[in-house]
Every structure is written in C-alpha cells, then in structure tokens.
C-alpha cells in the first residue's frame with residue numbers, strides 16, 4: 001500500500017495534485033481561497049438556502065445532494081433526475097454570495113493538463129458542490145467510488161480526492177483527521193460494503209494527519225483514506241459551514257467532479 005512521504009500540507013501544483021491522487025502526501029491547502037467578505041456572504045446565503053437534514057438526531061445540514069445516498073435504495077435514473085434541482089439549490093447560494101465551485105474548478109484547471117469538468121453518465125452531469133453546516137461529529141468513513149459505486153462512470157477512476165472550502169469555522173473543535181490507510185475491503189461480488197461508521201481497527205497504529213478547517217481556506221485530501229470530523233463548539237449563532245465535492249482521476253487523466 002502507498003504511504004505518505006511527507007507529513008506537511010502542500011500547495012496546489014500539478015505535481016502535488018498527482019502526489020495526492022497517488023496518496024504520497026496527506027493534504028493540499030489553498031490558503032485565502034476567499035476573502036473574509038466572501039466567507040461571510042457565503043455563510044449567510046447558506047443559512048437562507050434550502051437546507052436539509054439527514055435525520056433528526058444528528059444536526060448535519062446540507063444543501064444539494066450526495067450521490068452515495070442513492071447507491072443502495074435508488075436507481076441511477078432517479079439519481080440523475082434529481083441532479084438539476086440540487087444544482088439549482090446551490091446555484092441560489094452562489095447567486096447571493098460567490099461561486100466557490102467555479103473558482104475551485106478554475107484553480108484545478110490552471111494546474112492540470114487534462115480536462116476538469118463535472119462527472120457525467122451518458123452525457124448527463126452529476127451534481128457537485130454540497131454545502132454542509134454542522135458542529136456535530138462525522139463518523140469514520142471512506143469515500144471511494146470504485147467500491148462504493150462500481151456501476152457508475154465514477155467507478156472507473158483510479159484516484160479520489162475531496163476538496164472543502166470553509167466559509168465559517170467553529171470556536172473550537174471541528175478538525176478533520178485523515179488516516180493513511182487506503183481502503184481495500186474484501187468485496188463480495190454484487191454487494192456494496194458499508195463505508196460509514198467503520199471499525200477502529202482500520203486506524204490503529206496508522207499515521208494520521210489532522211487539519212484545521214480555517215475559514216477562507218480550501219483543503220484537499222485523498223478520501224480513500226478513512227477520515228472523521230471531531231465535534232466542536234460553535235460561535236454564537238454560528239456553525240462549521242463548508243462546500244465541497246470529490247474529484248476523481250479518470251483512465252484518460254481527465255478530472256471529474258461530483259458530490
């Protein structure tokens with residue numbers, strides 16, 4: 001298995017992005033991706049947006065959609081049919097603030113020699129750019145489409161990273177821990193293993209990188225590694241407000257985005 005040859009966060013360059021896809025470095029950070037005014041406008045727009053909740057016990061709010069929610073109970077057709085509404089919901093947030101998704105895609109395209117675009121299924125785009133707002137923990141999980149979504153076009157990628165832009169940070173806590181232990185589960189043909197609430201044995205004795213979700217920054221890491229978010233304490237009326245997506249590297253080296 002691949003291992004990190006550095007314990008640092010690196011800047012966004014073509015070489016570092018390749019190293020991240022190949023899981024040789026723990027993270028890339030883009031400091032000051034947005035101004036303080038942009039962050040405030042984005043957090044305010046998110047709080048007015050079409051925020052949904054996974055369930056009542058965990059107050060994890062989101063705007064948009066997550067493809068992995070469809071993998072067991074819904075068809076690909078149902079997934080693709082829900083994309084335009086989800087994209088419209090985040091576009092509304094962008095219209096009231098600024099568009100971090102477009103900016104991030106431009107930053108990737110600035111350094112990457114092949115195309116950077118939304119993932120597609122028979123020409124129809126996936127959704128990208130899920131907004132999240134919470135001060136709750138997010139349990140140990142992995143995001144790795146070749147195992148999670150083998151029947152989708154994103155199942156053909158050979159590397160998966162995830163970016164998050166942080167518009168608002170907590171007063172304390174809310175950091176993310178990434179464990180250098182790329183997921184390689186025993187898969188029974190035709191079955192999709194659970195990838196959330198993973199066993200702690202996966203992370204024992206494994207090097208870890210902890211990053212701070214500093215408002216204004218983007219952090220990118222390899223989501224095939226198990227990762228978790230610590231609970232925290234919000235500033236009065238505040239939250240940990242972020243937007244992000246996955247980026248997969250296709251066999252032709254193009255990059256595709258989805259959430």
Ligand SMILES: O=C(O)CCC(=O)C(=O)O
Nearest residue numbers: 143162164176223242244
């Ligand atoms: O918000 C974060 O720091 C990470 C969220 C996450 O699990 C992901 O991007 O895959």
Ligand SMILES: [Fe+2]
Nearest residue numbers: 142143223227
């Ligand atoms: Fe994740």
